Amino acid sequence: MGALKYSRQRESIIELLRARGDHPTADMIYESVRQIYPNISLGTVYRNLSLLVNIGEITKISTPEGADRFDARTSPHNHFICRKCHNVMDLEMENIDHIMEKAGRRSPGVIDGYTVHFFGICKECTKK
Amino acid sequence: MGALKYSRQRESIIELLRARGDHPTADMIYESVRQIYPNISLGTVYRNLSLLVNIGEITKISTPEGADRFDARTSPHNHFICRKCHNVMDLEMENIDHIMEKAGRRSPGVIDGYTVHFFGICKECTKK
DNA sequence: TTCGTTGCAAATGTTTTGCACCTGA
DNA sequence: TCAGGTGCAAAACATTTGCAACGAA
Numbered sequence: 001m002g003a004l005k006y007s008r009q010r011e012s013i014i015e016l017l018r019a020r021g022d023h024p025t026a027d028m029i030y031e032s033v034r035q036i037y038p039n040i041s042l043g044t045v046y047r048n049l050s051l052l053v054n055i056g057e058i059t060k061i062s063t064p065e066g067a068d069r070f071d072a073r074t075s076p077h078n079h080f081i082c083r084k085c086h087n088v089m090d091l092e093m094e095n096i097d098h099i100m101e102k103a104g105r106r107s108p109g110v111i112d113g114y115t116v117h118f119f120g121i122c123k124e125c126t127k128k
Numbered sequence: 129m130g131a132l133k134y135s136r137q138r139e140s141i142i143e144l145l146r147a148r149g150d151h152p153t154a155d156m157i158y159e160s161v162r163q164i165y166p167n168i169s170l171g172t173v174y175r176n177l178s179l180l181v182n183i184g185e186i187t188k189i190s191t192p193e194g195a196d197r198f199d200a201r202t203s204p205h206n207h208f209i210c211r212k213c214h215n216v217m218d219l220e221m222e223n224i225d226h227i228m229e230k231a232g233r234r235s236p237g238v239i240d241g242y243t244v245h246f247f248g249i250c251k252e253c254t255k256k
Numbered sequence: 257t258t259c260g261t262t263g264c265a266a267a268t269g270t271t272t273t274g275c276a277c278c279t280g281a
Numbered sequence: 282t283c284a285g286g287t288g289c290a291a292a293a294c295a296t297t298t299g300c301a302a303c304g305a306a
Contacts, residue, residue: 002259002260003259003260003306004260005259005260005261005304005305005306006304006305006306007260007261007262007304007305009261009262010261025295026295026296027295039262039263040262040263041262041263041264041265042263042296043262043263043264043265043296043297043298044261044262044263046295046296046297047261047262047297047298048261050296050297060192062190062191062192063190064188064190064196066294066295067294067295067296068192068295068296078231080231080235080236080237080239082237083240089236089237090236091231091234091235091236092234093230093231093233093234093235094230096224096227096230099224099227099244100246102221102222102224103206103208103219103221103244103246105221106219106220106221107208107219107221107246107248108208108217108218108219108250108251109208109210109217109248109249109250109251109253109254110248110249110254111208111246111247111248112211112247112248112249113246113247113248114244114245114246114247115244115245115247116227116231116242116243116244117242117243118228118231118235118239118241118242119239119240119241119242119243120235120237120238120239120240120241121237121238121240122236122237123236123237125237126237126238130284130285131281131284131285132285133279133280133281133284133285133286134279134280134281134286135279135280135285135286135287137286137287138286153270154270154271155269155270167287167288168287168288169287169288169289169290170271170288171271171272171273171287171288171289171290172286172287172288174270174271174272175272175273175286175287176286178271178272194269194270195269195270195271196270196271257306258305258306259304259305259306260303260304260305260306261302261303261304261305262301262302262303262304263300263301263302263303264299264300264301265298265299265300266297266298266299266300267296267297267298267299268295268296268297268298269294269295269296269297270293270294270295270296271292271293271294271295272291272292272293272294273290273291273292273293274289274290274291274292275288275289275290275291276287276288276289277286277287277288278285278286278287278288279283279284279285279286279287280283280284280285280286281282281283281284281285
């Protein structure tokens with residue numbers, strides 16, 4: 001593949017993702033960026049998101065419900081997913097990288113990473 | 129919702145899932161069950177899988193690549209996912225439920241479960 | 257000029273659903 | 282009998298891709 005070239009669309013996507021601290025879907029990002037570049041297409045959003053994930057600039061979060069989420073925070077951290085509203089939230093907790101070593105002992109392959117999703121009902125949904 | 133009624137299709141799906149120890153997609157299950165009930169439809173497979181997941185008879189595994197996988201093994205265990213062939217494999221390892229307590233301390237909601245996916249290259253793919 | 261990028265639309269892959277008929281209890 | 286289950290096909294989603302035009306280097 002060739003060298004990356006600047007694109008205001010891509011820049012805008014990554015900036016937006018950094019500005020909002022949450023974990024929007026491609027479509028949510030599309031709707032947001034559209035307020036600045038009304039002509040941007042959903043395809044461009046998907047193309048750039050996938051490119052940014054590939055170069056490690058952002059992270060993709062796949063959940064059992066609905067579309068994939070994207071995260072500008074690349075430092076390792078875990079997520080809480082609400083079973084009711086399906087929102088994905090950051091989870092501040094001490095490092096648990098030791099589980100990788102435990103998993104590696106009888107693993108069917110060499111482990112180079114992991115993701116943990118914690119499930120439950122979020123505070124907002126508990127109120128209702 | 130009303131009471132469950134016996135159906136040979138559902139029975140066949142769950143038996144098949146228990147027989148093969150792997151984690152097939154809905155379509156793989158469809159193709160397998162079709163050898164016994166050639167008239168079964170993909171819709172029926174999806175409907176039953178989702179029903180079985182809801183009553184806790186089986187488990188659904190969502191991965192970043194491709195269709196969801198299904199697992200007849202309901203006792204808690206973790207999975208290894210190959211970044212190359214995207215196969216999902218069981219991972220025998222000591223219990224790490226303690227991470228739930230750690231996560232719960234500053235969680236944005238009450239945690240009632242979690243899933244861990246370990247990533248890497250499986251033994252088969254390493255050979256190639 | 258070159259080649260990555262974009263907008264648009266069509267295509268793909270996965271999963272859900274409406275409906276008329278079938279079947280277990 | 283009758284509510285749940287099924288097959289079929291269409292619909293609903295989420296995501297990818299072909300292509301001609303555009304734009305950064």
